[in-house]
Amino acid sequence: MFTMDDLNQMDTQTLTGTLGSIFEHSSWIAERSAALRPFSSLSDLHRKMTGIVKAADRETQLDLIKKHPRLGTKKTMSDDSVREQQNAGLSKLEQQEYEEFLMLNEHYYDRFGFPFILAVKGKTKQDIHQALLARLESERETEFQQALIEIYRIARFRLADIITEKGETQMKRTMSYGKGNVFAYRTFLKPLTGVKQIPESSFAGRSNTVVGVDVTCEIGGEAFLPSFTDGDNTLVVATDSMKNFIQRHLASYEGTTTEGFLHYVAHRFLDTYSHMDKITLTGEDIPFEAMPAYEEKELSTSRLVFRRSRNERSRSVLKAERSGNTITITEQYSEIMDLQLVKVSGNSFIGFIRDEYTTLPEDGNRPLFVYLNISWQYENTNDAYASDPARYVAAEQVRDLASTVFHELETPSIQNLIYHIGCRILARFPQLTDVSFQSQNHTWDTVVEEIPGSKGKVYTEPRPPYGFQHFTVTREEAEKEKQKAAEKCRSLKA
Structure with missing residues (x-):
């Protein structure tokens, strides 16, 4: 685990290596974030990294989306993706389930031109299957923006896995909803x-x-x-x-x-x-x-x-x-x-x-x-x-x-x-x-x-x-x- 102080004191190369996997196979985002230091909190870091993606041109955003693996696939993917899909039960699909996911993913890719992306933390394979079916009915632009939102969520989860905010002075404010x-x-x-x-x-x-x-x-x-x-x-x-x-x-x-x-x-x-x-x-x-x-x-x-x-x-x-x-x-x-x-x-x-x-x-x-x-x-x-x-x-x-x-x-x-x-x-x-x-x-x-x-x-x-x-x-x-x-x-x- 790293603290914000650790990240703020790293040289650009070390920071890029530490945060390079937060966005799938896209270490350029971590490299550019070095110039936006200091990071005051995990949320501040996440906001700055997602801001880099939001400011990128359409072609770059599409390239980022395409770097993500297809859910349920048995093909090579990043260690983070492997762990996330394992926790959601996607690594233990029965043959029939695997073929169903494969077919739906292919259908999704053919329809939209990029893979189906979902932040799977906390979700079951049934949840993912239902989401995939529902989102096949969406328009392409809706799915493009939803894919980016899911990528931002995945990045937030991954940051929380490697960064601790212990010892930081948190802003004292009333902020909740429910x-x-x-x-x-x-x-x-x-x-x-x-x-x-x-x-x-x-x-x-x-x-x-x-x-x-x-x-x-x-x-x-x-x-x-x-x-x-x-x-x-x-x-x-x-x-x-x-x-x-x-x-x-x-x-x-x-x-x-x-x-x-x-x-x-x-x-x-x-x-x-x-x-x-x-x-x-x-x-x-x-x-x-x-x-x-x-x-x-x-x-x-x-x-x-x-x-x-x-x-x-x-x-x-x-x-x-x-x-x-x-x-x-x-x-x-x-x-x-x-x-x-x-x-x-x-x-x-x-x-x-x-x-x-x-x-x-x-x-x-x-x-x-x-x-x-x-x-x-x-x-x-x-x-x-x-x-x-x-x-x-x-x-x-x-x-x-x-x-x-x-x-x-x-x-x-x-x-x-x-x-x-x-x-x-x-x-x-x-x-x-x-x-x-x-x-x-x-x-x-x-x-x-x-x-x-x-x-x-x-x-x-x-x-x-x-x-x-x-x-x-x-x-x-x-x-x-x-x-x-x-x-x-x-x-x-x-």
């Missing part, structure tokens, strides 16, 4: 089984007979700068392609959870498009619940009919970055959102500051209606992907734990409630590092204080604004709470 609300549904995903059972929840796994996910994909990297500054879309992955990429990879995903799916898709994105530096994926579960079915004179649970749930929402977030050839997960967390719980008694709120601004009365036994967003992080992010199901924490279990603690606790405040919920979650799942809360108080306003012959009251929706709380409970705090509880138990026994 696709939101990518809905994907799948039937008969591998079931989630073997999860750890806890006393507070009956959750034992998911059948995954039907699963749904709403994905948001956001990508970034310095390679996309020209699309913003110059309107150059050479390296832009269309957001429609992102949508198709996500949906089709749900078919090849062999795991059991949304967290695992996001991890799988993030790696596939960064492996396929080496000019992407980072990716953020958010996946919101679309839950389905099995409906009752009356079969053989008894009521059971249908294995075929499900209803879409309209309750709280589960979501997962994953952020990944590329450093050289290494992909690192920089952030991963799971969460449950909009969990709405009401407890009709056993809640108080007293002892707060009373001054000239206070109008809220103290209440020693009030109904309490809370909206909760709860997120949790693992010490080892691999646990989130359920490769070992016993270390996976399901949103259903977090929901049930929150409800149980709310039921058990004489609640002096929402602040105290979320603290104890966090401690219980961490006690049950020590593989987590922390649990964070965003809570809102939606406790109803009283309309009728007393109803004769009943202990009930009548309430209405509270008027905004609403009180809110943010709090994170750490594993260390949960351990201290556990020790306090143990000491209290010992003193009671004494």
Whole structure:
């Protein structure tokens, strides 16, 4: 691997030798790029090299296109092309497949006068075959320009294989784009089984007979700068392609959870498009619940009919970055959102500051209606992907734990409630590092204080604004709470 400093300090001959294979059998491009130094980044180098090609006359561009091998051929080609075609599976074609590729390539060459070119990194032989069939329908000028675009992409991939930008000062800017609300549904995903059972929840796994996910994909990297500054879309992955990429990879995903799916898709994105530096994926579960079915004179649970749930929402977030050839997960967390719980008694709120601004009365036994967003992080992010199901924490279990603690606790405040919920979650799942809360108080306003012959009251929706709380409970705090509880138990026994 070379750095930009290495390239900037090379003499012209050495630079030409180092970058001579970036464009197939066309070292003249590397030689001319020497005069355009210094290179500030990999993207800057790529932009300058492609600029040389764009400035060349039509005959020179055609000569460059013709220097590329025909995909699927067994004829001599550059080492880079050999490696790229091997990775796409083109070196292991069955005889019938080879003859089909040969025939289509000949047809393409006869039609356009130059070979079919495609940046094959991350693509399968099926993808390449479909692209070849589709592009045979294009006009010649369209294909000429597309061939150059593919050559620019191949050059970007090859540069990324030999150059590291480690240690460079990168421009600090906000620069990303992506696709939101990518809905994907799948039937008969591998079931989630073997999860750890806890006393507070009956959750034992998911059948995954039907699963749904709403994905948001956001990508970034310095390679996309020209699309913003110059309107150059050479390296832009269309957001429609992102949508198709996500949906089709749900078919090849062999795991059991949304967290695992996001991890799988993030790696596939960064492996396929080496000019992407980072990716953020958010996946919101679309839950389905099995409906009752009356079969053989008894009521059971249908294995075929499900209803879409309209309750709280589960979501997962994953952020990944590329450093050289290494992909690192920089952030991963799971969460449950909009969990709405009401407890009709056993809640108080007293002892707060009373001054000239206070109008809220103290209440020693009030109904309490809370909206909760709860997120949790693992010490080892691999646990989130359920490769070992016993270390996976399901949103259903977090929901049930929150409800149980709310039921058990004489609640002096929402602040105290979320603290104890966090401690219980961490006690049950020590593989987590922390649990964070965003809570809102939606406790109803009283309309009728007393109803004769009943202990009930009548309430209405509270008027905004609403009180809110943010709090994170750490594993260390949960351990201290556990020790306090143990000491209290010992003193009671004494």
